[in-house]
Amino acid sequence: MPEFVLWKTFSAGWIVHVFLVNVGLTVLFAGGLHLYFYTFKGQGSALKFEKRNLVKNNRVFFAKSQVWDNIFWTCAFGVPVWTLYQVGLMWAYGNGYIKMIEFQSNPVWFVVLFLVIIFWESTHFYFTHRLLHWKPLYKMAHHIHHRNSNTGPWSGFSMHPIEQVIFFSVALIHLVIASHPVHLFFNFYFSALAAITSHAGYSDVVVKGKPCFDAGVFHHQLHHRYFECNYGTSVVPWDRWFGSFHDGTAEATERINQRRYAMHSS
Numbered sequence: 001m002p003e004f005v006l007w008k009t010f011s012a013g014w015i016v017h018v019f020l021v022n023v024g025l026t027v028l029f030a031g032g033l034h035l036y037f038y039t040f041k042g043q044g045s046a047l048k049f050e051k052r053n054l055v056k057n058n059r060v061f062f063a064k065s066q067v068w069d070n071i072f073w074t075c076a077f078g079v080p081v082w083t084l085y086q087v088g089l090m091w092a093y094g095n096g097y098i099k100m101i102e103f104q105s106n107p108v109w110f111v112v113l114f115l116v117i118i119f120w121e122s123t124h125f126y127f128t129h130r131l132l133h134w135k136p137l138y139k140m141a142h143h144i145h146h147r148n149s150n151t152g153p154w155s156g157f158s159m160h161p162i163e164q165v166i167f168f169s170v171a172l173i174h175l176v177i178a179s180h181p182v183h184l185f186f187n188f189y190f191s192a193l194a195a196i197t198s199h200a201g202y203s204d205v206v207v208k209g210k211p212c213f214d215a216g217v218f219h220h221q222l223h224h225r226y227f228e229c230n231y232g233t234s235v236v237p238w239d240r241w242f243g244s245f246h247d248g249t250a251e252a253t254e255r256i257n258q259r260r261y262a263m264h265s266s
C-alpha cells in the first residue's frame with residue numbers, strides 16, 4: 001500500500017496505486033481460477049457443482065458470453081467502487097477522522113477485531129442481500145448478479161453498481177469502530193476475494209488427487225439455483241435462524257419452493 005503520509009491528500013499517484021493492486025488481485029484470483037478450472041480444465045469435472053458449462057451464445061449476456069459479461073461488470077463497476085470506498089476510508093485515516101488503534105496499546109483487542117470483522121461481514125452480507133431481494137431492488141440491480149444461475153469465478157463481482165455500493169458498505173464499520181488500517185485492508189480483501197472464490201463453481205482445488213484448497217461455496221451455489229434461500233454465509237447461521245436455510249436435500253428444495261411461491265403470490 002502507498003505510504004501512510006500520502007493518504008492525507010487525494011492525489012492520482014497513490015489512488016492509481018491502490019486501484020492497480022485491486023485490479024491485480026482480482027485478475028489473479030478470478031482470472032487464475034477461471035484459467036485453471038474452465039480454460040485448461042485443470043481437474044475436469046471433479047468437485048464441480050453443476051454439470052452444465054458457463055453460458056455462451058446467449059443474448060442475456062454482454063457479448064453473448066457469460067464470462068465476458070462477468071468480466072465487464074467486474075472491471076467496469078466492481079473494482080472501481082471497491083477502490084473508491086477504500087481510498088475514501090484511507091483518506092479518513094490519514095486525516096484522523098477514523099480513530100486509530102495500535103497493536104502495542106491493546107494487542108488482544110487488535111487480534112479479536114479480525115474475528116469481529118469476519119462475523120460482521122457475514123451479518124452485513126445476510127441483511128443487505130435480503131434487502132436486494134426486495135422486488136424493486138431486485139429488478140433494478142440484483143437481477144444482474146442472478147443471471148448467473150451457474151457461476152464461475154468472474155461471477156462473484158458481476159453486480160450492478162448499486163449492488164456494489166451496498167456490498168462494499170461493509171467497510172463503513174471503520175467509521176464507528178476504532179481500528180488500524182490493516183483491519184480495513186483485511187475487511188476489503190476478505191470480502192472481495194471471498195466473493196470471487198465462493199462463485200468458482202467447484203468446491204475445491206484438487207492437487208494430486210486430493211481436495212487441497214477451498215474454492216466455491218455450496219451454500220451460495222444453492223442460492224443461485226433456488227434464489228429465495230441461503231442469503232448469508234456459513235459463518236453466522238442467519239439463514240437457519242430465519243428459516244431460509246437450504247442444505248441441498250430434496251426436502252429443503254420443496255420447502256424453499258413453497259416459500260418462493262408464497263413470496264411471489266402475495
Ligand SMILES: [Zn+2]
Nearest residue numbers: 145156199220
Ligand atoms: Zn452470488
Ligand SMILES: [Zn+2]
Nearest residue numbers: 129133142146
Ligand atoms: Zn441473491
